[in-house]
Structure formats: structure tokens, C-alpha cells
Amino acid sequence: MPPGRPLGQNRPTVGLAALVVAGLAAALLFPDAASAHALVGRKDLPVPAWLFAWGASLVLIISFALLSVAWTRARLQREDWRPLPRWLSRAVVNPPVEVLCGAIGVGLFGVVIYAGFRGISDPTQNFSIVFVFYTFWLGLVLLSVLLGDVFRAFNPWRALGRLVSGGFRLVAGQSAPVPFRYPDWLGRWPAVLGVLLFVWLELIAAGGASPSPHDVGVGTLIYSVITFVCMALFGVEEWIGRGETFGSYFGMFARLGPFEVRGRDLGVRKFLTGAPQWAAVPGAAALVLVSIAVTSFDGAQEGALAGAIRWTFERCSDLGLSLPDSFRVANTIWLLLVFAGVSLLYWLGINGMHTVRGSPPVKQLARSFAHTLIPIALAYLVAHYFSAFLYQEQAQFTYILSDPLGHGSDLFGTAGGGINYGIVGSNTVWYVQVGALVIGHVVALTLAHDRALGVYDSVRNASRSQYFMLAVMVAFTCFGLFLLSQANA
Amino acid sequence: MQSRAVRLGVLAAVIAAAVVLFIVLQSDDNDSNDSGQVTVTSANGVTTTEDPVQRLSVDASGNPVGGVKTLTYDKGDQVKLLVTLAEPEEEIHVHGYDKEAPGRTSPVRLSFPADIDGIFEIEVHRLDGSEAEIATLKVNP
Numbered sequence: 326m327p328p329g330r331p332l333g334q335n336r337p338t339v340g341l342a343a344l345v346v347a348g349l350a351a352a353l354l355f356p357d358a359a360s361a362h363a364l365v366g367r368k369d370l371p372v373p374a375w376l377f378a379w380g381a382s383l384v385l386i387i388s389f390a391l392l393s394v395a396w397t398r399a400r401l402q403r404e405d406w407r408p409l410p411r412w413l414s415r416a417v418v419n420p421p422v423e424v425l426c427g428a429i430g431v432g433l434f435g436v437v438i439y440a441g442f443r444g445i446s447d448p449t450q451n452f453s454i455v456f457v458f459y460t461f462w463l464g465l466v467l468l469s470v471l472l473g474d475v476f477r478a479f480n481p482w483r484a485l486g487r488l489v490s491g492g493f494r495l496v497a498g499q500s501a502p503v504p505f506r507y508p509d510w511l512g513r514w515p516a517v518l519g520v521l522l523f524v525w526l527e528l529i530a531a532g533g534a535s536p537s538p539h540d541v542g543v544g545t546l547i548y549s550v551i552t553f554v555c556m557a558l559f560g561v562e563e564w565i566g567r568g569e570t571f572g573s574y575f576g577m578f579a580r581l582g583p584f585e586v587r588g589r590d591l592g593v594r595k596f597l598t599g600a601p602q603w604a605a606v607p608g609a610a611a612l613v614l615v616s617i618a619v620t621s622f623d624g625a626q627e628g629a630l631a632g633a634i635r636w637t638f639e640r641c642s643d644l645g646l647s648l649p650d651s652f653r654v655a656n657t658i659w660l661l662l663v664f665a666g667v668s669l670l671y672w673l674g675i676n677g678m679h680t681v682r683g684s685p686p687v688k689q690l691a692r693s694f695a696h697t698l699i700p701i702a703l704a705y706l707v708a709h710y711f712s713a714f715l716y717q718e719q720a721q722f723t724y725i726l727s728d729p730l731g732h733g734s735d736l737f738g739t740a741g742g743g744i745n746y747g748i749v750g751s752n753t754v755w756y757v758q759v760g761a762l763v764i765g766h767v768v769a770l771t772l773a774h775d776r777a778l779g780v781y782d783s784v785r786n787a788s789r790s791q792y793f794m795l796a797v798m799v800a801f802t803c804f805g806l807f808l809l810s811q812a813n814a
Numbered sequence: 815m816q817s818r819a820v821r822l823g824v825l826a827a828v829i830a831a832a833v834v835l836f837i838v839l840q841s842d843d844n845d846s847n848d849s850g851q852v853t854v855t856s857a858n859g860v861t862t863t864e865d866p867v868q869r870l871s872v873d874a875s876g877n878p879v880g881g882v883k884t885l886t887y888d889k890g891d892q893v894k895l896l897v898t899l900a901e902p903e904e905e906i907h908v909h910g911y912d913k914e915a916p917g918r919t920s921p922v923r924l925s926f927p928a929d930i931d932g933i934f935e936i937e938v939h940r941l942d943g944s945e946a947e948i949a950t951l952k953v954n955p
Contacts, residue, residue: 366910368933370954382829389826746910751931751955813933
């Protein structure tokens, strides 16, 4: 397992217990959906065997080429953040902009809930589904890498939390008391659980159908209650910065990009120097591993794992479970197994590295290298969702924009638009998929090699330790390529 | 260190070359599909090459007879479907292409050029509002 103590050994805290209870409650609340319906009209063809071979070969050649030209002094371990010109900072980071962004975030949050409960039940026509699972969940990853942690500015829970605590200050004349200190050991673990539950809602909760807008509305409300309770217990900025799922998840990807706001200053940092500091928190490795695992699971469920899931599904229904419940149980088991498998691979690599002379303890080692997998998590996302994202964003900015509830309105005159599935051909999709994995691999290796130089006292030991990380990275990248070659097959 | 890296690099290149060669030699028989013919893979894995008009049938409970078949075309081919329905249905719908034909009378004919590559579901939309996949349309680039 990744670093941090196993959850069971710790005193359960209110926040975590609430998350678990809410997850179980959500499981009971979700109604059985009527029938399967593909959310995206076109699925990608599997990557052909020749491209798979080229991709895998390229990965091996690049890996060894990198080793042979590798640098011998750590270059990325110190974060070289420096502020941009003052006028630029003031133009981007100022109270009116903060209020505006918060208001936009809260507005979109309101539309998601309203569309969830009052909108059309067809998921392809409802704002809540397209926005939450594509524009928000995937689009913000992209924006975070390019522009920094923009979600922090738009985070509706943070905006509402600040509004309430501001109101409290105004009335009571003092800041609201914070009953608990956020425990350090909790680290990024709430976000790990949150990502699992979010993807469970997207892929599994509906029992074989597409997620229904109603489910998304209920899920959003439950998550909001948990977030408000935790903000009240631990403090608004404390919970948003450390425990809140989406902030932690998007913030992880923002560490790959150049931009970051500190205090009231917008600044840039040297390429790739943002990631190393990110990992020094319990649960960081688990968060990046769970990100890789959920994307792998989604890619594998209709390809490489389809047979295994089908088999488990049939065993469950033999036991007398209803079909939707069999689907839920079988897919939940395999989601957790994929998470376990991905974690095992990392754990093996870390233990291999630990055999090198001068290694820190396994737990510290696991945490030290967690950030090196962020580029791989990003590459997996691009590879698996690139085409679906292009299609769904066409929907988002045409008919979903003008008719968010699916009731026939035409707010901006774009309700007649549709998705052009011919916008990218299979060849383009394949090259983007393989290219993303190869680039992610190179960046991951770069981060790992540099970290090793910072962790080990001699270049020789650092290089030795990297044979193990190299094996882990090659395994992840080739596994990603394999999933693509088996996709929808 | 340097010579070792070079050795490893050469080893990797040799492995890579071997893999590529293996795949290239393997995939010779992949492109023998004549234009205008459709390759059908039935649910039990049997592959046949048939005439251009593809026949599908839907039973009285609105499910495909013989399971969900995969119809494989090359981009640019003409897709011609003839769907026999045991009972009246709402419509036959091809996802992605968004082609649909009413299913009140049997058989239902659909004909359109395969101009988008990818994998698409062909569905029957039943009168009670439910739907089921009756075939998978696979268009290779």
C-alpha cells in the first residue's frame, strides 16, 4: 500500500466517517435505471497492433536513451517560483475577480443541482451530466495544467464557506471558532475516497445504465453537506486546501504547470519544479495511484477486463442478486482490484528501490516518488478521454448551453447544434493516445531520476535505484498502451 | 557507466526491432478485406464475409436474434441494413451517425455511407421507451 498508516488503525475522524456513511447512503438512494444508454455515440477503435508495437518500442528506446544522457545533479528539487510583474498580479488576483469567479462557481453549482432534479432524465440531453463528467471533471484537469489551480477560484463550496464565515465575522465581531485541527495523518486520504466515490457514481452506481441526472443531483447534495460539515469542523481554507476532493485532485495536476498564486501574487516556476513538493503528505501516493486506477478501470471495463467483469457479474446473479446489483458488485470488486493492482506495481518498484544501498525507509521512499506518477495519470486521462471530451464539449457549447434542462428552450440560439463525430478521425485519436502516453512516460522518468539524485547520496546509487522506477514506468506505459489496443474490442 | 548504458541501449533497440518485425510479419493478412463487402462477427465469434445488404432480425421481445453481431466496414463503404421485426417497434437508431428509421412496419431499411470511423451502436427503440443494442457497427479508417 502507498504511504500513510492503514485507515483502520487510526481513530476514525468525523469527516472520514461522514464520507463513508454518505457513500453508503448514496448507494441505497440511487434508484435502478431502466436501460443501458451510451452517453457517447462513438467509441474509439482499438489502437492497431502495429502502432502498439511502435509505441512500446519507442518507450523502451527513449527510456534507455534518457538513462545514458542523464544528468548527475538534481535540478528540479527546489521550486523556483518567482512573482510576475505586480500590475499583472493585481489584474488577475484581486477581490472583484475573486468574487466574480466564486459567483460563477456557485451559479454553475446551482444549475447542476437544478438540472439534476428538474431537467430531462435523458443523460445526453441534461446539463448536469455533460457538465459534471466532462467539462468539470476532465476540462478542469486540462485547465489546471495550463493555467494553475483555477478550481480554487471557482470552487463553489469555498465561495459559500467564505461567505458564511464572512457573515459570521460581521455579526459576531470575531472569526468563527474552528473546533478541530485537521489531523496531519489524514493528508490526502479523504480525496482518495472522494475520487473513488465520484467514479463509482459515474460508472457503477446506475447498475449498468448511464448515470442519471437525478443521481448526480443527489450526489452533489450529499457531497455538499459533507463539505460544509467538514469546513465547519476544520476551517474553510484548511478543509478546501487539504481534504476537499476536487481541490486536491485538480491541484495535483496544477503542480505540473508553471503558474501558481501565492498570497496575492501570481507567479511562474521553472518547468516541473512544482511537482516534487506536492508528495510530502500522507495519502499523496494513494491519490495519484487512484487516479491512474480509475482511468484504467474505465478503459478496461469495455476491453481488457470485459470478460472478467462479465464472469463476476454472472456469479453474482447466480447468487440471487438482481441484475443491477450484480453489475454494481462485480464492477466495484474490479475497480478495487485495479486499484490494488496499480498500487502493488508501485509498491514492488519502491521495494526494489529499497534494496539499493543508502535508501530511506520504504514508507518515506513511497512518498518521495509519488509525484513522479502525476504525468502518467495525466497521460492516461488524455489517452482515454481525448475523443469523448471533444465530442461532449461540442454538446456542452451547443444544445446543452441553450437548453440545459432539455425542455426545449433556446437561450443562446445554439439549441439546434449537435455533435459532429467526424471532427477527429481514428488515426488522429490513435496518435494523440500513444503520443500522450509516451510523453507522460518521459516526463515521469525525468521527475523520478531527478528525485533519485536528491534522495541518494551518490549518483551511482541513484542510477541503480532508477532501474526499478524505470521498470515501474515502462510497465505503466505499456499497460496503458495495452488497454488502448484492447479498448472496445 | 557510459558503456553499460550504450550496451543497454543496443539491447533495447534490438528488442524493439524484433517486436516491430514480428508485428509487421504478423499483420499481413489484415488488409485483405475487399471494398464493398462486409465482415460479420457473430456473438459466438464466427466470422463470415457476406453480400452488402446486411440482414438483422429482432424477436418479439425486442431483442436481436442470435445475439449482438459486429458489422465491420471500411470508411467510405455503403452501409445497407435490412432489419426484420417480429413486433412493431418505435425505431431503429444508429448512434453517432444519428440515422433512424421508423419501426412500425417490418422490414426496416437503412442505407448510408460509412463516412465516420469508430465503433457505434445500432439500437432498437421499443414502443415502451426502452432500448436494446441489436448490432455493433465498426468502421475502420
